[in-house]
Amino acid sequence: MTTMTKTKSANALPLNTILAGDCIEVMNSLPEASVDLIFADPPYNLQLRGDLHRPDNSKVDAVDDAWDQFSSFAAYDRFTQDWLAAARRLLKPNGAIWVIGSYHNIFRVGAALQNEGYWILNDVVWRKANPMPNFRGKRFTNAHETMIWASKAEGAKYTFNYEALKSLNEGIQMRSDWVLPICNGGERLKDDNGDKAHPTQKPESLLHRVLVGSTNPGDVVLDPFFGTGTTGAVAKMLGRDYIGIEREEAYRKVAEKRLANTRKYDREALMVSTSKRAEPRVPFGQLVERGMLRPGEELLSMNGRHKAKVRADGTLIGDDVKGSIHQVGAALEGAPSCNGWTYWCFKRDGKVVPIDLLRQQIRAEMAN
Amino acid sequence: MTTMTKTKSANALPLNTILAGDCIEVMNSLPEASVDLIFADPPYNLQLRGDLHRPDNSKVDAVDDAWDQFSSFAAYDRFTQDWLAAARRLLKPNGAIWVIGSYHNIFRVGAALQNEGYWILNDVVWRKANPMPNFRGKRFTNAHETMIWASKAEGAKYTFNYEALKSLNEGIQMRSDWVLPICNGGERLKDDNGDKAHPTQKPESLLHRVLVGSTNPGDVVLDPFFGTGTTGAVAKMLGRDYIGIEREEAYRKVAEKRLANTRKYDREALMVSTSKRAEPRVPFGQLVERGMLRPGEELLSMNGRHKAKVRADGTLIGDDVKGSIHQVGAALEGAPSCNGWTYWCFKRDGKVVPIDLLRQQIRAEMAN
DNA sequence: ACAGGAAATGAATCGACGC
């Protein structure tokens, strides 16, 4: 009993809290395979990081800038590798990670992700609607940041709410370039002096799209570089649980206050459009069993070019082919595959109707 | 004298030619510090598994060429490091490099660039106006590719034609995200069978912006993965010298023919469609980049009293005036302001057409 | 010849489930 409690306690996730400390140490203290999504906005101040994990450079013969850069890059790489490994241990097998960065660090982060065994799904460009201009006119306006979305491993069944994102985009498939304004105005948090509380606060619109797209309500979202808690705030609003890790007390304080004032959206607002894939499977044979189609009844192909007869066991028979609605459709069309539900039609009262309509009727009954 | 000749010969650059062979070996055979700009479109190391079909059951023509196959990340990294080192040796101290890639390879390329001592100036996102959708609804539409622009070393005085780019963008500072269509239609080169000559031909509009922005007339531009020679074609049109390196004979042949038919600013006649939609701002420079108007082409005023020439950066030059289409129109008319879009016309097939027609064409494409 | 609809196509790491 005591052991049980202890075990439970040790494995219990500190949900909806902000943990203080170094993110690598804190992550390593949490139970493995317990988190659904990680969103990370790591530091990219390469030069300042040079002294954190500086490798032994005693036998270096070149003391030029190139080596300096390399030592700095090496330190950053080690830091990146360490926190990505700790993060990967935390992820459930079907979990995923998002990392955001700029050209200063994102290439090293992306390579490290691949080296650690993550499987990149997309890189997504946040195209800033109102970026700061390049005042010196020596380069292009730095108008975007890059996010990398990766699953824990190749072949993992990551979460992707395709239909919800498509709806967000007015019915068109969501692209890898997102046009969103930067965080300013009332959303930008201020400290007691009225200065911005954090130099790189991310807009909630960005996290909204990330979390709607790659988590479900009730999922656990961890942010190892919590800052002022944008990830937590949006997670809370969307009915997800969050875990924040932040080293700086000043940021934690701002985030605590922010989250205390954040409310979850109504349950209805959290409902998103789902894909057909999520709906229960209905065997075609059920339509015959229930008498919605009679054995011997003739079905017509969508394009009107083919026909086939329904058999009592829920298979079809056409010219020289028999099998499932899918197999017969594919064979007649000479196609590698075919969705028989949308391919075949039947006649009722002089009208030609797809058989998928009957499946929808059954599904509607099942939902009651 | 003989020595002189020999030295000269050894150091002479094979300008405006396509060299056959492995790019690393060829680059190492060329004199160091002799090239102003390198544009590289290396293999992306796509790791495709099975076939992919569209919802209509047609098969996607995948990039499965042998030149894109690497045994491991380590092998790809070695290759990347080697060609980047050879390229860097070729660059003049104030030279620069552009590399294009996708999430499959660009992070490794970016890290290698930094490791080799290059200094990243920007990452630039090519946002495709008409990308291929994600057919299975499992990820985001892969709607962009990433280019990295880097100088040979930190502190180098790289070329950046700020004003020219600003003019191309109708007076607004050029951003790090560029919206341009993919290469298809008449620009897409075909082989003798009528199939695409190269699976990944890049659009000339992309190279136009790169070369206008980061080279000057007379500069030497090298492309170690020349393919069908888009870099060379645009360089020639813009009055830059090019050197191409290509391993595959089939590609070299196509490129040779293409370049033989390329003239300074000589482009195919455009097709004008009159489809009319709504409002996004279209910079006049885009008409030039996209080849709808060619630099040097003459525009006529609506009333027939004035004329002006198009420049490569999207400005006009008339009698004693130069500037935007609006500025030049206003100056020539002695008016406080002028709508250049309705004021200026161009000639096609003997007919005089307002340039606004071209803007409408672009807007029709943009109205996504 | 022209208009309108159908077909083709582009750097793609593009299932889930049951037996």
Next chain:
DNA sequence: TGCGTCGATTCATTTCCTG
């Protein structure tokens, strides 16, 4: 774990085809 079956899934543009 491997294999067979079910069945979900596309946007912009150009080129071809038919009337």
